[in-house]
Amino acid sequence: MNDQPLDNLDGDRDHATAGSGHDGEDHLRAPAPRVDGYAPLRSYAAIGDGRTVALIAEDGRIDWYPTPDLHSPPAFAAVLDEEDGGQVDLAPVDEYRMRRAYVVGTNVLVTTFVTATGTVRVTDSLNTGVAGRLPWSELGRRVEGVEGEVSMAWRVAPGTMFGERSPWVEHSPHGPVLRAGCVTVAVPTLGEMTTVAQEQDISGVFTTSPGSRHLVGLAATHDEPVHVPVPEDVDAGIDRTIANWRVWSREFHYDGPWGKAVQRSALALKLLIQSATGSVAAAATTSLPESWAGGKNWDYRYSWHRDTAHTVDALFGFGLREETHAAISWTLRTLRNPDMQVFYELDGSEPRPPRELDLPGWRGVGPVVDGNPAARQLQLGVYGDVMGVVRTYVDHGHLLDAETARTLAALADAACDAWRRPDSGMWELPELRHYTTSKLGCWQALRCAAHLAEEGHLPASPDRWAAEAERIRAWVERECWSPELQAYVMYPGSDSLDTSILLHAHSGFDRTERMSTTIDALRRELGHGPHLYRYTGMREEEGAFVACGFWGVAALAQVGRTEEARQWMDELLETANDVGIWTEMIDPGTGEFLGNLPQALSHLALIEAATALGSGLEGR
Known part of the structure; x- marks a missing residue:
């Protein structure tokens, strides 16, 4: 029987986090009902292995599992196509209630x-090996009998891989295997059960008793021979994976407030870090809608410089070394491409052209998109993202190589x-404007470059960079401040507000009364409960952006309003799902999640808010 301790909701305000499960009978509940076959996005927990991520709904069904890699055409994608997308079912046959939690310190x-x-x-568990990730993708689903008898049913049914392949069952010398395009999936099982292989799926039933153990496993490869594992090895791999995660968690150091929420977000972020390259996926999914009306459905299985910069900042603060060096190395390798992109494929190559797919989408809210059209936009904030992450790395005692130093000077x-120049801004907008925070991205880049040069890390004089940074500061203070609104505006001459200005309390641009009154203006115009919409006009178009609320907490702490920030943080954490996984957006009126998940920026913003507030409390 599994006796691993589970995450726990209980605890005082300093350490509480939504999502961790209890053992008490009163915390059992019915799973969230599906609508037209689709689970609510709030229903999903995520597991991963440093290569891919699987999403598990409260009813035990895996609705998303690109295999063997996160960017692979997904053989299991029922979250976007309930009928033909593919799924892995495992649940009691009869009506049930449930509760769930992560094993402490693990995914x-x-x-x-x-x-x-x-x-x-x-x-x-998405299993890992003795020395890191496995060369194949291995999913283990262990079932242990606790009390009485329970009839269980399972089914592994690959889908059409975005409508382009037809799966089939092949009867091999080692039993039936599933094939979909170039993906091959073996299904090892453990324990007495009845198994049926049909034309396009493999399913089974069994009954548990006290102390019984069964297992349904998947071992997947792409365009290569398939490893057919011994079922007992998959089962043992679950325990090894728990141990591997705990080795990582023991290297995690954080003594601030909301420790459980912070560690859970760090673990969620770890799911998105690609172990082979060091790149950080913005999210694990594509095309989950940001708006109930549709049309804002993007593919986030790419690595943005912005997300990498925030990730390195966060992980350095936790004392983690390997991920930070890998992410920095990935970033600097991409800079050597002649045309700097906003984001890249997870292997560092240029993004593939986007295409719309003839699929229904989650709850019929389309379109479903493979690819993202924003790659070639001009976004000036990238300069600040890159220079900021390099400064963090160097200030922690590391050195640049000569070629990188020359590249950064250029x-x-x-x-x-x-x-x-006008650009598309952080929000990847089609209207080219002189966005305030785009200018501040360049300001941050030049301040960081001047610092690196002063410390002897860049082969140039810092004079021009420092002078130009001051020109940008003067321009923003003159052109982008509204005395009427008592706030920084989105761009000169407008009365629109933009929450991305909150990031520049963290950058050090402004922690004065101007930033304080800007926060108040943002909450008045863009707030709904503890959440914030991205910028003026978005209240009518999409959900509130989860990260923006946490950015507000951090900025409020950084201007010295720590008690208000603490209360705001508590309110935000109350809106998490039961296991602490965040999407990109939330409908603040209903609490429903919107957008891709797990969303790196949401989890990073939570970490930054807790860290900023912890510093503020210590200062108090």
């Missing part, structure tokens, strides 16, 4: 199902001129 999920006749425990020279 291994435990779900307890209780029926009228008994109780079972399901442990879900990048700083380019920022001196680029800031005068």
Whole structure:
């Protein structure tokens, strides 16, 4: 029987986080109902192995599992196509209630199902190997009988891989395997059960008893021979994976407030870091809608410089070394491309052209998009993202190689001129304007470059960079401040507000009364409960952006309003799902999640808010 401790909701305000499960009967609940076959996005927990991510709904169904890699055409994508997308089912046959939690310090999920006749425990893991990630993708679903008897049913049904392949069952010398295009999936099982292989899926039924153990596993490869693991090895791999995660968590150091929420967000972020390259995926999914009306459905299985910069900042603060060096190395390798992109494929190559797919989308809200059209936009904030992450790395005692130093010096020279150009801004907008925070991205880049040069890390004089940074500061203070609104505006001459200005309390641009009154203006115009919409006009178009609320907490702490920030943080954490996984957006009126998940920026913003507030409390 699995006796690993689970995340716990209980605790005082300093350490509480939504989402962790209890053992008490009163915390059992019915799974969130599906609508037209689709689970609410709030229903999903995430597991991963440094290569891909699987999403598990409260009813035990895996609706998203690109295999073997996150950017692979997904063989299991029912979250976007309920009928033909593909899924992995595992649940009691009879009506049940459930509760779930992660094993403490891990991304291994435990779900307890209780029926009228008994109780079972399901442990879900994307397994890792003795020396890191496996060369194949291995999913283990262990079922343990706890009390009484429970009839269980499972089914592995690959989908059409975005409508382009037809899966089939092939009867091999080692039993039936599933094939979909170039993906091959073996399905090892453990324990006495009845298994049926049909034309396009493999399914089975079994009954648990106290102390019984069953397992349904998946081992997947792409365009290569398939490893057919011994079922006992997959089962043992679950325990090894728990141990591996805990080795990582023991390297995690954080003594500030909201420790459980922070560690859960760090673990969620770790799911998005690609172990082979060091790149950070913005999210694990594509085309989950930001708006109930549709049309804002993007593919986030790419690595943005912005997300990488925030990730390195966060992980350095936790004392983690390997991920920070890998992310920095990935970033600097991409800079050597002649044409700097906003984001890249997870392997560092240029993004593929986007295409719309003939698929229904989650709850019929389309379109479904493979690819993202924003790659070639001019976004001046990238300069600040890159230089900021390099400064963090160097200030922690590391050194640049000569070629990188020359590249960064040239990048700083380019920022001196680029800031005068209109761009698409952080929000990847089609209207080219002189966005305030785009200018501040260049300001941040030049300040960081001047610092690096002063410390002897860049082969140039800091004079021009420092002078140009001061010109940008003067321009923003003159052109982008509204005395009427008592706030920084989105761009000169407008009365629109933009929450991305909150990031520049963290950058050090402004922590004065001007930033304080800007926060108040943002909450008045863009606030709904504890959440904030991205910028003026978005209240009518999309959900509130989860990260913006946490940015507000951080900025409020950084201007010295720590008690208000503490209360705001508590209110935000109350809106998490039961296991602490965040999407990109939330409908603040209903609490429903919107957008892709797990969303790196949401989890990063939570970490930054807790860290900023912790510093403020210590200062108090």
